[in-house]
Amino acid sequence: MVSFGMIGTNFISDRFIAAGTQLASFTVAAICSRSMETAQTFADKHHISHCFTKVEEMLESGLIEALYIASPTNLHAYYAKLALERGIHVLCEKPVTSNARELNELIELARAKGVLFMEAMKSTTLPAFRQVVEHMREIGTVRRYFASFCQYSSRYDAYKQGTVLNAFKPEFSNGALMDIGVYCIYPAVVLFGKPKRIQASAFMLESGVDGQGSILLSYDGFDAVIQYSKISNSYLPFEIQGEDGSFILNRVSDPDQVTLRLRSGETRDLSQPTIEHDMYYEIEHFITLIEGQKTESPINSFENSMAAMEIMDEVRKQIGLVYPADQQ
Numbered sequence: 001m002v003s004f005g006m007i008g009t010n011f012i013s014d015r016f017i018a019a020g021t022q023l024a025s026f027t028v029a030a031i032c033s034r035s036m037e038t039a040q041t042f043a044d045k046h047h048i049s050h051c052f053t054k055v056e057e058m059l060e061s062g063l064i065e066a067l068y069i070a071s072p073t074n075l076h077a078y079y080a081k082l083a084l085e086r087g088i089h090v091l092c093e094k095p096v097t098s099n100a101r102e103l104n105e106l107i108e109l110a111r112a113k114g115v116l117f118m119e120a121m122k123s124t125t126l127p128a129f130r131q132v133v134e135h136m137r138e139i140g141t142v143r144r145y146f147a148s149f150c151q152y153s154s155r156y157d158a159y160k161q162g163t164v165l166n167a168f169k170p171e172f173s174n175g176a177l178m179d180i181g182v183y184c185i186y187p188a189v190v191l192f193g194k195p196k197r198i199q200a201s202a203f204m205l206e207s208g209v210d211g212q213g214s215i216l217l218s219y220d221g222f223d224a225v226i227q228y229s230k231i232s233n234s235y236l237p238f239e240i241q242g243e244d245g246s247f248i249l250n251r252v253s254d255p256d257q258v259t260l261r262l263r264s265g266e267t268r269d270l271s272q273p274t275i276e277h278d279m280y281y282e283i284e285h286f287i288t289l290i291e292g293q294k295t296e297s298p299i300n301s302f303e304n305s306m307a308a309m310e311i312m313d314e315v316r317k318q319i320g321l322v323y324p325a326d327q328q
Contacts, residue, residue, distance in 0.1 A: 008070030139242025
């Protein structure tokens with residue numbers, strides 16, 4: 001049994017618990033929020049025994065073995081450092097930090113303390129994506145990767161009316177790239193590693209963050225074409241093209257259907273049954289690593305998380321997206 005403490009009481013935290021409770025080895029012992037009232041309301045809803053308003057007190061309570069971080073991105077590195085320093089395993093929501101500098105510091109600390117530190121990028125742990133990894137050779141030489149994640153944000157309506165919510169504030173290390181563009185970048189890194197060249201463009205909002213953007217990642221022999229947006233919708237599938245065939249997945253962020261179409265004309269459905277609360281797979285993977293006394297995920301590895309973060313750093317440099325966290 002792995003006992004979790006949690007930071008964050010938003011809908012992602014609700015989903016985390018809904019998924020985790022399907023595992024016999026999962027329990028949440030404590031929740032931390034800036035407000036005791038908010039913490040207690042969340043605890044009552046999910047039958048959590050202990051509430052805290054100070055992270056340090058939760059981490060030193062002896063109640064938890066692992067920490068799940070679902071705070072605003074600008075606070076990820078701060079909370080993760082507090083936990084890792086105390087020898088507590090960390091599962092941190094994507095993007096794992098604001099920049100590569102912060103991530104490098106956390107990786108070094110996790111290694112020094114001998115504890116598990118993993119970015120909670122669920123898509124790469126899902127059965128559909130694992131099928132792509134398993135059958136990758138069947139499409140032959142890769143010639144194109146195409147990923148689109150464009151999801152109109154409900155908060156954009158408020159933005160257009162003059163109310164800038166956290167999703168569009170640079171002080172929280174937010175914007176379209178960090179919120180949803182990362183879902184397009186991370187699978188490319190897991191499959192192909194770091195690109196040779198990065199070209200990016202974006203539509204910047206007056207608040208200082210990107211509303212949408214496009215990225216071209218150049219590899220030997222092919223490009224990864226990425227488009228992302230929080231100010232428009234897209235319904236395009238996720239596709240990887242090879243000389244002998246292609247994979248078509250229904251979504252890049254949380255795929256549950258995958259088709260292999262070979263140039264010979266053969267079509268195979270590689271979809272696997274997927275649990276409704278699909279954060280289950282990343283939590284199961286994380287707990288299995290703890291139980292096996294592993295300190296790094298082979299899927300959402302330090303190398304993969306760092307490569308994705310370095311890509312986003314370069315994209316932000318090209319589009320002029322700067323966060324206060326970059327100056328610290």
